[in-house]
Amino acid sequence: MDNLCFVIMPFGDLFDELYKKVYAPAIEAMGLEPLRADEIYNNRPIIDDINQSIYHAAIVLADVTGRNPNVNYELGIAHALKKEVVILTASPDDVPSDYRHIRYIGYDRTGIDWNRKLSKDIQKTLQQVLLRLKDQNDAQYEPFESDDTNEWNSEEKETIARAMNLGMKFQPDPRSLSHALMRCMGCYVMLDRRDGPVTEWGAAVACLLNEKVHMLINEQQKGHCLRMRSVFFDIYASHAFYVDYLYDSKVLPMYTRQELWRYLRDEFCGQCFEPHIRYVQENFDHDRFNVDQDQYYSLGSLPQERNPICCRDNFYVADISDVYFNEARGEHYYRIDGLLPPWLLGAQPIPDENHWLADWGQKQQRFQIGDTVKFKVKKVYEPKKYDHIDKARNITFSQIEIVSRA
Incomplete structure (x- = not known):
């Protein structure tokens, strides 16, 4: 959606009021459609909806007040996707160190007419971002049709053909050919390469790895979900791909990190691909936002430092x-x-x-x-x-x- 502005922010009465009375009206005034995670109604894992919304957003607005870990996590996704991000905060100390070089909008709730000033600052910033986006190439990424097939040997051609049969869509990033996006089986997987452009064969490998990830846990196993998020191609070591195991808060995961590593580790055309797995506790309930939001948006829903049993x-x-x-x-x-x-x-x-x-x-x-x-x-x-x-x-x-x- 070209006019989508996805809003990343903490939840709670103060922030809910801020979104409804300041953020959403300011965004709409610039001809954009505001969207927050609690306005998405779906029965998929919330992290899937957030990823999709960030991916489709023209601009991401992120309030980092309070150093909310979920906000920082989603902000990282936005920057990984190279999105235009507008950062807001009530305290400069809350801006993550990785993003302090980026200009942010500050606000003070104790100031006179602070909400009107904040709204004007947001609109001015969005106006500049929209002008910058307009000056850039307005054309969407064109799906990559094919590399020169003469460059690939028979095994590599077979890998590409298998991926194409799965419906692989490959979109190189015109701003940096070492980055690309692969879409397959309803998932978006980010691709990065250290030593050059991401190739069609690399995207095909990512597609086949994604298929393997999906095969491990079927739809009948409720409360469990595997999602592949990125692949990193490296000339100095084994290539790496990153997988999230999402599991409902009411269950325990079925497979350990070692089991997943043994199953997912693979080799294509003599090149090794090593999986990196993290566990993310989710809430799969359809009405999750009608319950305790503070409990849901807590450290428990973020990637965990220790693996669950x-x-x-x-x-x-x-x-x-x-x-x-x-x-x-x-x-x-x-x-x-x-x-x-x-x-x-x-x-x-x-x-x-x-x-x-x-x-x-x-x-x-x-x-x-x-x-x-x-x-x-x-x-x-x-x-x-x-x-x-x-x-x-x-x-x-x-x-x-x-x-x-x-």
Whole structure:
């Protein structure tokens, strides 16, 4: 939508009033259509709707007041897509360090007639941005039709043909040929290359990787969604592609990071592509904006620093991230990459808490770092300080099995 202005901002009574009485009217006065995330009605994961809205927006208006992590995350998406962004803040200290070189509009709620001044500042800025956009090439990206097929060997041509059969659309960025956008299976994937222009073969590989991502979790598995967001082509190391595992707040993910890495890692025409996975807790409810918005727009809905533990077929599933042998007791302990859910702990985990499978009385090491195991929980102990680590919570388990070796 050429006239869409997508608004990124915190939620709450003060910000809701600011949007309705200042931002939306100022945007409409410039002939643009304002849109905020809570005005999107869809049953898809909210992050998909936000990505689509930012992608289609002519301009993005971002209020970074309060250093809201969700706002900064969405602002990063806008800049990755090279969108025209207008930043606003009630405090200069709230502007992320990565964006302080960009001019921003400041406002002071305690000032006289502050809202009228803010509205005028927004309209003046939008006017300048619109003039700049008009001076630029008004033509939309034309879909890339084809590279010279003589440049590709038979294996590369086959890769391109497979991607074209999946409906791949490839749009190089005319401002920088090292960037491009690939669309396939309803997804947009950003492509970047270190040493030159993104090629049709590179877009085809991204398309086939995206197909593999989609095949892992089907539509019947409610509350789970895999989304591929970007591919980075590098001449000095393995190429990298980035995948988000979105899962509903009412469930646990099904697959661990190691499992996803083993499944998604692939090779095309002798070149290796390494997956990088992060977990994002989402709210898949259709009426999510009718509930506690502050709770929804919290750190819990952002990419997490620690992987959540997984659950599949009534077993907990986790990767082993560390091994400790207690010589005095003659038994092994295995740290899992992730935390048991609060309903098992009886409370939210404390900062830096870590969980260990206690193999009581077992002198022989059964697992190693990188193994994936499944188990059932019999007892969970309180966090404690030990000689080798602090805030460790031991877990008595049963029916433990190796899912896959490192």
